[in-house]
Structure formats: structure tokens, C-alpha cells
Amino acid sequence: EVDLVESGGGLIQPGGSLRLSCVASGLTFSNYYMYWVRQIPGEALLSVARVNGDGSATVYSDSVQGRFTISRDNAKNTLYLQMDSLRVEDTATYYCAGETYFKFDYWGQGVLVTVSS
Amino acid sequence: QSALTQPASVSGSPGQSLTISCTGSSRDVGSYNLVSWYQHNPGKAPKLIIYDVTKRPSGVSARFSGFKSGNTASLTISGLQAEDEADYYCCSYGGGSTYVFGTGTKVTVL
Numbered sequence: 001e002v003d004l005v006e007s008g009g010g011l012i013q014p015g016g017s018l019r020l021s022c023v024a025s026g027l028t029f030s031n032y033y034m035y036w037v038r039q040i041p042g043e044a045l046l047s048v049a050r051v052n053g054d055g056s057a058t059v060y061s062d063s064v065q066g067r068f069t070i071s072r073d074n075a076k077n078t079l080y081l082q083m084d085s086l087r088v089e090d091t092a093t094y095y096c097a098g099e100t101y102f103k104f105d106y107w108g109q110g111v112l113v114t115v116s117s
Numbered sequence: 118q119s120a121l122t123q124p125a126s127v128s129g130s131p132g133q134s135l136t137i138s139c140t141g142s143s144r145d146v147g148s149y150n151l152v153s154w155y156q157h158n159p160g161k162a163p164k165l166i167i168y169d170v171t172k173r174p175s176g177v178s179a180r181f182s183g184f185k186s187g188n189t190a191s192l193t194i195s196g197l198q199a200e201d202e203a204d205y206y207c208c209s210y211g212g213g214s215t216y217v218f219g220t221g222t223k224v225t226v227l
Contacts, residue, residue, distance in 0.1 A: 044120035
């Protein structure tokens with residue numbers, strides 16, 4: 001059974017930093033492009049960052065470009081999202097998701113990030 | 118890219134069929150047969166139920182089916198069951214390594 005488990009969320013002040021982690025099991029982790037997808041209440045899901053299978057290529061949404069960094073450690077089956085210069089509008093539930101052939105095969109349960117003073 | 122448009126909520130009685138629409142544009146839904154659908158129970162992991170517009174992953178009930186015409190995709194749930202009560206999201210490839218998701222639809226089984 002495939003499982004993706006996120007951690008690292010919480011309450012942080014504007015301008016602060018957080019690092020999210022997503023530990024994967026039950027799948028060949030390196031075969032999947034991995035994403036962080038966020039959901040702000042009342043809004044559509046948004047893919048904020050993507051990393052390819054070996055970690056050599058990344059893509060970011062305009063809203064987080066230059067502030068967030070996605071990375072992966074295939075030896076540990078773990079995906080990361082370093083979030084710096086956090087803004088109130090980054091408040092959301094963040095999901096990690098694994099993608100192959102234009103579909104998101106697996107998702108985690110999500111982790112809540114609240115940016116507030 | 119703008120989010121795909123879905124109805125906020127739909128409802129039906131057990132045994133009925135219901136359809137959820139997902140409207141995009143010629144830049145996403147209209148250009149690619151790469152629409153997927155996800156079932157999400159809050160607090161749990163979203164689950165892939167349809168991909169490539171019409172295909173079902175192994176283990177997903179045949180009561181779920183997908184369709185696309187022009188810039189609009191749709192998900193039909195046949196023989197509605199209480200366990201189908203959840204939020205449903207569509208997603209389309211948008212070119213250039215981008216994906217656009219729908220606004221989400223809450224399905225209520227009466």
C-alpha cells in the first residue's frame with residue numbers, strides 16, 4: 001500500500017520559514033515526479049512546486065518563485081519544501097503528490113501551514 | 118492560468134446518477150485529453166478516480182466515468198452510494214509542465 005505522510009506544518013509569523021517533509025512508502029519513489037499542491041479554503045488546488053525524478057529539475061508557480069525550494073532525497077524516499085519569506089497568503093493545507101503520465105497517482109493527507117502574526 | 122470551473126455542490130439520492138462539469142479553456146481542457154478527477158474526503162488523501170479523460174485506475178468502481186467535449190470535461194457517478202459523498206476535483210494538463218485544477222464540487226448523498 002502506498003502512503004505519503006507530510007509533516008512540518010504549523011503556525012509561523014509573516015517573514016518566517018518552515019520546511020515541510022513528505023515521506024513516501026510502498027512505491028518506487030524515484031519513478032515519480034513529485035509536487036507540492038496547496039489548498040486555500042474556498043479556492044482551487046494549486047500546484048506550487050514540482051521536482052523531477054532525480055531532483056535535477058524544478059518548476060515553481062509564480063506565487064512562490066524565489067521564496068520556496070522543492071527538493072528530494074531518493075535514498076530516504078522523502079520530499080521537501082523549504083518555505084522562506086512566508087506571507088499571510090501562503091496560509092493553506094499543503095499536499096505532496098506523486099505524478100506519472102499526466103496524472104497524480106498518490107497524495108498525502110496534507111499538512112496545515114498558518115502564517116499569522 | 119485560471120482555475121477550472123466546477124459547480125460548488127451537487128446532490129442526489131442513492132441509486133441515482135449525477136454529473137459534475139469541469140469547464141476550462143482551449144489552453145487546457147480543450148487542448149489535451151489529459152483530464153483527471155480526484156475524490157477527496159476532508160482529512161484524508163485525495164484519490165485518483167479518472168485519468169486521461171475516461172480511464173479508471175485499477176480498483177476504482179465502474180460507477181465512475183469521465184467524458185470531455187470541447188473545453189468541458191465531466192464526471193458521472195452512477196448508482197450513487199452514501200460512500201460517494203465527498204469533494205471532487207478535476208485537473209487538466211495545461212502545457213509547459215503546468216496543471217490547472219478545478220474549484221471543487223461537494224457531492225451530497227441525500
